[in-house]
Amino acid sequence: xxxxxxxxxxxxxxxxxxxxxxxxxxxxxxxxxxxxxxxxxxxxxxxxxxxxxxxxxxxxxxxxxxxxxxxxxxxxxxxxxxxxxxxxxxxxxxxxxxxxxxxxxxxxxxxxxxxxxxxxxxxxxxxxxxxxxxxxxxxxxxxxxxxxxxxxxxxxxxxxxxxxxxxxxxxxxxxxxxxxxxxxxxxxxxxxxxxxxxxxxxxxxxxxxxxxxxxxxxxxxxxxxxxxxxxxxxxxxxxxxxxxxxxxxxxxxxxxxxxxxxxxxxxxxxxxxxxxxxxxxxxxxxxxxxxxxxxxxxxxxxxxxxxxxxxxxxxxxxxxxxxxxxxxxxxxxxxxxxxxxxxxxxxxxxxxxxxxxxxxxxxxxxxxx
Amino acid sequence: xxxxxxxxxxxxxxxxxxxxxxxxxxxxxxxxxxxxxxxxxxxxxxxxxxxxxxxxxxxxxxxxxxxxxxxxxxxxxxxxxxxxxxxxxxxxxxxxxxxxxxxxxxxxxxxxxxxxxxxxxxxxxxxxxxxxxxxxxxxxxxxxxxxxxxxxxxxxxxxxxxxxxxxxxxxxxxxxxxxxxxxxxxxxxxxxxxxxxxxxxxxxxxxxxxxxxxxxxxxxxxxxxxxxxxxxxxxxxxxxxxxxxxxxxxxxxxxxxxxxxxxxxxxxxxxxxxxxxxxxxx
Numbered sequence: 001x002x003x004x005x006x007x008x009x010x011x012x013x014x015x016x017x018x019x020x021x022x023x024x025x026x027x028x029x030x031x032x033x034x035x036x037x038x039x040x041x042x043x044x045x046x047x048x049x050x051x052x053x054x055x056x057x058x059x060x061x062x063x064x065x066x067x068x069x070x071x072x073x074x075x076x077x078x079x080x081x082x083x084x085x086x087x088x089x090x091x092x093x094x095x096x097x098x099x100x101x102x103x104x105x106x107x108x109x110x111x112x113x114x115x116x117x118x119x120x121x122x123x124x125x126x127x128x129x130x131x132x133x134x135x136x137x138x139x140x141x142x143x144x145x146x147x148x149x150x151x152x153x154x155x156x157x158x159x160x161x162x163x164x165x166x167x168x169x170x171x172x173x174x175x176x177x178x179x180x181x182x183x184x185x186x187x188x189x190x191x192x193x194x195x196x197x198x199x200x201x202x203x204x205x206x207x208x209x210x211x212x213x214x215x216x217x218x219x220x221x222x223x224x225x226x227x228x229x230x231x232x233x234x235x236x237x238x239x240x241x242x243x244x245x246x247x248x249x250x251x252x253x254x255x256x257x258x259x260x261x262x263x264x265x266x267x268x269x270x271x272x273x274x275x276x277x278x279x280x281x282x283x284x285x286x287x288x289x290x291x292x293x294x295x296x297x298x299x300x301x302x303x304x305x306x307x308x309x310x311x312x313x314x315x316x317x318x319x320x321x322x323x324x325x326x327x328x329x330x331x332x333x334x335x336x337x338x339x340x341x342x343x344x345x346x347x348x349x350x351x352x353x354x355x356x357x358x359x360x361x362x363x364x365x366x367x368x369x
Numbered sequence: 370x371x372x373x374x375x376x377x378x379x380x381x382x383x384x385x386x387x388x389x390x391x392x393x394x395x396x397x398x399x400x401x402x403x404x405x406x407x408x409x410x411x412x413x414x415x416x417x418x419x420x421x422x423x424x425x426x427x428x429x430x431x432x433x434x435x436x437x438x439x440x441x442x443x444x445x446x447x448x449x450x451x452x453x454x455x456x457x458x459x460x461x462x463x464x465x466x467x468x469x470x471x472x473x474x475x476x477x478x479x480x481x482x483x484x485x486x487x488x489x490x491x492x493x494x495x496x497x498x499x500x501x502x503x504x505x506x507x508x509x510x511x512x513x514x515x516x517x518x519x520x521x522x523x524x525x526x527x528x529x530x531x532x533x534x535x536x537x538x539x540x541x542x543x544x545x546x547x548x549x550x551x552x553x554x555x556x557x558x559x560x561x562x563x564x565x566x567x568x569x570x571x572x573x574x575x576x577x578x579x580x581x582x583x584x585x586x587x588x589x590x591x592x593x594x595x596x597x598x599x600x601x602x603x604x605x606x607x608x609x610x611x612x613x614x615x616x617x618x619x620x621x622x623x624x625x626x627x628x629x630x631x632x633x634x635x636x637x638x639x640x641x642x643x644x645x646x647x648x649x650x651x
Contacts, residue, residue: 367539
C-alpha cells in the first residue's frame with residue numbers, strides 16, 4: 001500500500017504540483033508577512049538594543065522608548081551619576097517629528113546628543129562624520145536613497161533646517177527611522193531647556209542592576225528605571241502588539257486558503273482514484289488503510305508545499321532589502337517551525353472530508369467497466 | 370469427491386422497496402467444487418454482476434447464505450471481509466482492473482501484502498507466476514504499456530498470488546481479441562486442473578463452454594442448468610432474431626407447430642397477425 005500511496009500520487013503530477021504550488025503560495029505569504037513584521041519589530045528596537053546601557057531611566061509612568069514622551073530634569077542625571085554603583089550616565093533628548101527632505105516627508109524619531117557624545121549616537125556611518133556643529137544632522141542611509149540625498153543637503157525638522165553631515169547604517173525602519181542632532185539644537189526646537197528624555201545608565205562591574213534599579217526609583221523622585229532587558233522587552237512587545245492582529249488575521253486567512261486548496265486537491269485525487277480504490281477494497285485492502293493513504297497523500301502534498309515555501313522564502317527574502325531598502329525582513333527558525341506546524345494541521349484538516357469519501361466507495365464498483 | 374469451496378443457498382438480492390422494488394437475484398443455489406470450472410451465462414441484465422458481487426463478499430444478500438471454504442461470509446460484517454477476500458478469492462475482471470501506477474510485478478504482489486505470508490515466499494511465488502504466464506519480459510512494465518492479453522495474464526497472476534480457494538472471473542475474455550481470449554480460457558482451465566482452485570466464470574463467450582465442467586443459465590435473477598446438448602437455433606418470425614429453442618421463454622402454437630419468439634412483444638405481434646409473418650416461420 002505504501003508503494004501505491006506514493007506512486008499513484010506521483011502519477012497525478014499535475015494535481016500534485018498544482019496543489020503544492022497553491023498551498024506553497026499561501027505559506028509564502030504567511031512567511032513573508034511574519035518575517036517583515038519580525039524584521040520591523042526588531043528594527044524598532046534597534047536603537048535601544050545597540051545602546052545597551054545597563055539601566056534606562058525615564059519619566060515615571062513611561063516604560064519604553066517607541067512612541068513615548070518622557071522628560072527628566074537634568075539635575076536628576078547628576079543625582080544618579082553620583083551613586084557609587086554608577087559608572088556613567090548618558091542623557092538623550094528624544095522627539096517624534098515629521099522630517100521633510102526634498103519634498104519627501106517621513107515620520108521619524110530624533111535623538112539629541114550631548115556635544116562630543118561617544119555613547120548614544122549612531123553606531124555605524126556609511127558616509128560623513130559625526131556631529132560637530134550647530135544644526136547638523138545624521139540621517140539613516142535608507143532615507144538617503146529614498147529622498148536622493150547627499151552630504152550637505154538640507155532637511156527640515158519642524159521650523160528649523162539641518163545640514164546633513166553623515167548617513168548612518170541600521171537606523172531605519174518603516175515605523176521609526178532614527179535621526180541624530182545635537183541635544184542643544186533639539187532643546188531650541190522644543191524651547192525646553194534643562195530636561196532630558198532618557199538617561200542611559202552604565203553601572204560598575206559587579207553591580208546588581210536589579211537592586212540599582214530599585215535604588216534609583218527610591219532615591220530619585222518621579223522617575224522610572226528599568227534594566228536594559230526589561231526596557232527592550234517592553235518596546236519589542238509594543239512593536240509586536242501593533243502588528244499582531246494583522247499577522248494573526250493574515251495567517252488565519254492564508255491557512256484557511258491552504259486548507260481549501262488541499263481539501264480540493266485531495267478530493268480531486270480521491271475522485272480520480274475512485275476506481276482504483278474500489279479495486280483495492282475488492283482485493284482485500286481494509287478501509288482504514290485506504291483512509292490512511294489519503295491522509296498520507298495530503299500530508300505529503302502539504303509538506304512539499306511547506307518545503308517549497310521555506311526554500312523560496314529563504315532564497316528570496318534576503319533579496320528584498322536589496323530591492324526595497326525600507327523593508328526589514330527577518331525569517332527565523334521559530335517562524336518556520338510555526339508554519340510547519342500550521343502545515344501539518346492544514347494537511348490533516350484538508351484530508352478529512354476526502355478521506356471519508358474513501359470510506360463510502362463501494363468495492364462492487366469493480367464490476368462497472 | 371472434491372470439497373466444496375463455494376456454496377450459496379437461497380441467495381436473493383432485492384433493490385429498492387415498494388412498487389419500485391427489483392429482485393435482481395432470486396433464490397439462487399449454487400456449489401463450486403475444488404478444481405471445477407463452472408460457467409454462468411445469461412443475457413444482459415440477468416443479475417450476473419449482482420450474483421458475482423454477493424459470491425465475492427462485495428455485496429450483502431437480502432436473503433440466503435454464501436459460504437466460502439466453510440466460512441459463512443454473508444453473515445459477516447463488512448470489516449471482517451477484506452482478509453477473507455484477500456486470502457481466499459482471486460478476482461479477474463473484464464476491464465482487467467490493474468493499478469496504473471504499479472508495475473506488473475507490484476500489481477501481482479499487492480494482494481500478498483495483505484496476508485501474513487513472508488516477503489520471500491511472495492516474491493518467489495510471484496516470480497513463478499510471472500514465468501508461468503509468459504510475463505518475464507514485462508516484469509517492470511506499467512499496465513498502460515501492456516496488450517490486453519498481457520493485462521489479463523497479470524490479473525490472473527494477481528488472482529493466484531495468495532493461492533485462493535476460488536477464482537471469480539467476470540467476462541475474462543470480454544475485452545480481448547480471439548487469440549488472447551483463447552489463451553486466457555486455456556490458462557483458467559489449466560489453473561483449475563493443476564492447482565485445484567474452484568473457478569466460476571461469468572461470460573457470454575461461447576468458447577468458455579468447451580472447458581467448463583458445468584454450464585448454468587442465469588436469467589431474470591434465476592439460475593437454471595443449461596442443457597448439455599448443443600443449441601437449437603431457430604428464427605423468430607417477427608424480428609428475425611435467433612432464438613435457442615431449448616431455452617426460449619415465449620412461444621405460440623400455430624397449425625400444431627410450436628413457434629418460438631425472442632420476446633413477449635414478438636409473440637403478441639405474431640398472435641395478432643400470424644399470416645403476416647408466415648414467410649418467417651421455419
